Amino acid sequence: MSRHLAVLIASVALVAAGCGSSSDDESSATPAATASATPTVDLSNGCRPADKPAPKAPGKIKKPAEKLDKGKTYVATVSTNCGDFEITLDAKRAPKTGGSFKYLADRKFFDGTTFHRIVKDFVIQGGDPAGTGEGGPGYTVVEAAPSSLRYTKGVVAMAKTGTDPQGASGSQFFVVTGAGAAQLPPDYALLGKVTSGMDVVEKINGIQADPSTGQPAVTVLIESITVKAS
Template sequence: MRKAALLLVLLVGLVAAGCGGSSNEGTVTEPETQTESTAAGGTSECTDAEVPTAREDGGATEPKERLDPEKTYGLVVETNCGTFTITLDQAVAPATAASLVALSKDGFFDSTIFHRIVPGFVIQGGDPTQTGSGGPGYKTVDVPPSDAAYTKGVVAMAKSGAEAPGTSGSQFFVVTGDDVGLPPEYAVVGTVTSGLDVVELIGTQGDPATEQPTRPIVVESVTVEEQ
């Protein structure tokens, strides 16, 4: 039964959430009903890739300053299935948005994988250890609004079941179902504003039974756009 309440051991902080060490970040709980996601648009296939060498957990430094509120920040995620862009929502998640920009500029997400792919639900990545148990070595907290909706294209942060709502490390997920019915527990950091067809394609590259990718889906780079 995949509805296992936010595995304490999948994204940011298995037991300790905290800084460095083997902090498992937890994973989002899958609802009972799933629908298959299909790719739309111009992207039709992924190129072959090998799983990059895993890196150690932690090692990053939490940024002390927020982003410029007068600017719009986008994360351009280049993968072996194509490229998509996440536009960050500073109003809802200022601390997490600043963290993701800092991590991206430091190359933290480069040569990582989507380690969890559940068709019709989410694709999940952001772990340098490639296992689903790693993070940057620190946590941010941006409590999502009570009416937060996790619909297709929404990007949010995974956490362990023991952590408070809105707790984030580096592991993020992109919703691929129309409305997956998650509770307002996960910091909402933005929306895919370009390349949703690529996200949908990645969402088909997983085994529903194991929630594991059926082939390596590699994040080759994440770059920051400022407007």
């Protein structure tokens, strides 16, 4: 079953008006007088070209038992063909979720995957080895999000299906890029918050995507994710 954000599927009508994709596509489909008069559209939004990676088989990954040390600071650097950004993991409020994320990053699980889903000014979503929204590491951890959590811009949390329990997560994560996600209930496990490189997140957010699936028009490659503790 797809690990897309369940509420996101239900909220397509709510967010579609803010995307403007349908009307833009229709207007740009008007035939030009000559081929040479057709403008060249840059779909990359300033990102370096990248080939779409082949799906990765996660193999047999043992479910981790490690948790983040609440006395340390953990920063995940997400390197993409659009630039780098940093996520400070919330070791105090989400030590189990962060521990699983670090466990996967240390094993280079995320390297060569993509941001496979973009809903403009809502979320960007990645971490799927299959690249379809249906993949994961083969295990699930559960850690309820703080009841006071609001998914405001820059917050990073974990995706789950509608049938998964509150706070369930595998490997797919999302970064909030707009105010609309603040309406979500605290069902999605907290990971942390973007503390550097929000301009890169905005660049990815601005890439044209299919309004029904969120599939970006160009590949947004996660080259690597590394986590350092201090």
